[in-house]
Structure formats: structure tokens, C-alpha cells
Amino acid sequence: MKEEEDERIKQLLSENEEFAAAISQIKEDNQLAISKMSHEIRNMITLVKSSLQIIETRHPEVKDFALWEQIGEDLNTTNEMLMQYSTYNNLLKVNKKSGDIITLIENTAESFRPQCEQRGIGLFVSIAAEARKYASHYEFDKIRMKQALINLIKNAMEACSRNDEITVSLSLDHEKLADSPSLLLQVSDNGYSINKEIMKKLFEPYFTTKDTGTGLGLSIVKKIIYSHGGDISVESDDAVTKVSCYLPTKQHA
Numbered sequence: 001m002k003e004e005e006d007e008r009i010k011q012l013l014s015e016n017e018e019f020a021a022a023i024s025q026i027k028e029d030n031q032l033a034i035s036k037m038s039h040e041i042r043n044m045i046t047l048v049k050s051s052l053q054i055i056e057t058r059h060p061e062v063k064d065f066a067l068w069e070q071i072g073e074d075l076n077t078t079n080e081m082l083m084q085y086s087t088y089n090n091l092l093k094v095n096k097k098s099g100d101i102i103t104l105i106e107n108t109a110e111s112f113r114p115q116c117e118q119r120g121i122g123l124f125v126s127i128a129a130e131a132r133k134y135a136s137h138y139e140f141d142k143i144r145m146k147q148a149l150i151n152l153i154k155n156a157m158e159a160c161s162r163n164d165e166i167t168v169s170l171s172l173d174h175e176k177l178a179d180s181p182s183l184l185l186q187v188s189d190n191g192y193s194i195n196k197e198i199m200k201k202l203f204e205p206y207f208t209t210k211d212t213g214t215g216l217g218l219s220i221v222k223k224i225i226y227s228h229g230g231d232i233s234v235e236s237d238d239a240v241t242k243v244s245c246y247l248p249t250k251q252h253a
């Protein structure tokens with residue numbers, strides 16, 4: 001249904017240039033409004049958090065309330081959600097520079113280690129030797145790629161329970177593209193799997209199965225990988241869920 005609607009909208013837009021321009025302006029205005037709003041609300045959250053900090057310093061006994069910690073966590077979640085909303089709307093700007101994508105992968109994965117350890121989830125990083133030649137001087141947007149990876153590892157972590165495992169790997173794929181190999185960045189986990197119905201909707205913006213999800217994570221990842229000329233796919237069975245991001249090694253300006 002969603003696809004039919006999208007097709008219909010595309011058709012209408014292609015039939016009338018003036019209409020298409022007006023719609024695109026409205027979209028842009030909307031995105032700007034969402035970004036501004038997210039920004040303002042995040043500022044307010046920062047204020048609330050510093051007020052809480054002051055209360056805690058003056059009245060340490062508040063920490064005895066189980067809900068006290070919960071307030072902080074809820075504020076952090078709200079902050080992250082708002083961040084997702086504004087990120088999703090600002091993905092057109094990519095700033096690619098030559099850099100070492102391996103270091104980015106290792107550092108980003110490491111930043112999840114404390115959380116994984118706390119939850120009893122194993123975290124592994126595996127870099128194939130043959131990928132190094134391409135990965136150490138790769139043209140990419142460091143901030144965006146980190147965002148993509150954070151979203152993927154976060155999803156994996158949210159699907160995992162105690163004693164499950166997450167693996168982040170980088171290898172070289174020779175099949176996806178005909179004329180040159182691609183870097184293959186994969187995040188896999190053996191947490192709960194994705195059923196067929198959900199699989200169809202994974203990349204729809206705002207689709208989520210989580211209580212406090214934004215449903216924007218994978219849409220953001222897809223946009224980022226596409227903006228690097230790449231492609232993304234997801235497979236899931238009883239044993240593993242694996243997200244594969246293909247990044248071309250032959251890059252165009």
C-alpha cells in the first residue's frame with residue numbers, strides 16, 4: 001500500500017513541475033521546523049538536567065528514590081529521540097574526506113563496550129586484512145558514518161539479551177559491484193530475529209516495534225550508506241540478524 005502511494009505521488013510530481021517545486025519547498029520548510037523544534041526542546045532538556053544535578057548535590061537523599069535515576073534515563077532517551085528526528089532531516093549534507101574507516105569502526109564499537117559488558121553481551125570486532133588497503137584511505141563522512149554505525153550497533157544491542165553476541169566486521173566483497181570490490185561493513189547479532197512482516201517495513205521512516213523507538217535508525221543508516229554510493233541489506237533467521245553495508249572502493253567525486 002505504502003509503495004503504491006509512493007508511486008502515485010512520484011507520478012503526480014513528475015506531471016507538474018510547478019507543483020513539484022512547491023511540494024519540495026513545503027518539505028524543506030517542514031524539515032527546518034522539525035530541526036529547530038528538536039533543537040529548542042533539547043536545550044530545555046539540558047536545563048532540566050542541570051536543575052536535577054543541583055537538587056542532587058544539595059539533597060543527596062533524592063538518590064534513594066528509585067524513580068530519581070529513571071528521570072535521568074528518560075531525559076537521555078528523549079534527547080536521543082530528538083537527535084534522531086533532527087538528524088533524519090539534515091542528512092543531505094555530506095562532507096567526505098579521506099580517512100581511516102577502520103579506526104572509526106574500532107573506536108565506535110569500543111564506545112559500546114561498557115554498555116555491552118553491563119548487559120552481559122559479547123562484543124567483537126573483526127577486520128579482514130585484505131580490506132585494509134582500501135579502508136585506511138577511504139573517502140567518507142566521518143560523522144555520518146559514525147552515526148550509521150552507532151544506529152546499527154544500538155539496534156543489535158537492543159535485540160540482544162544476556163550472553164548474546166554482537167560482531168562488527170569489515171571485509172572485502174567482490175560480487176556486489178562488477179568493476180571493483182566493495183568494503184563490506186556488517187553488524188550481526190544473535191538476539192531476537194526479524195520476521196517477514198517486519199522485514200518489509202524495516203527501512204520505512206518512523207516504523208518501530210519498540211516502545212520508545214523513533215523508527216528512524218535504519219532510515220538514517222540507509223540514507224548515509226546511499227550518500228556514499230553504497231547499498232544496504234538485512235538478513236535474519238533464528239540464528240543471526242545481519243545488516244550488510246556495501247561501500248564502493250571506486251569512488252566518484
Ligand code: ADP
Pocket residue numbers: 151155156159189191192193194198202207208209210212213214215216217218219241
Ligand atoms: P528503532 O530502533 O527506533 O525502532 P530502527 O529504524 O533502528 O528504529 O529499526 C526499526 C525496527 O527494525 C526496530 O524497531 C526493530 O523491530 C527492527 N530491527 C532493527 N535492527 C534489528 C536487529 N538487529 N534485530 C532485530 N530487529 C531489528
Ligand code: MG
Pocket residue numbers: 151154155216217218
Ligand atoms: Mg534503532
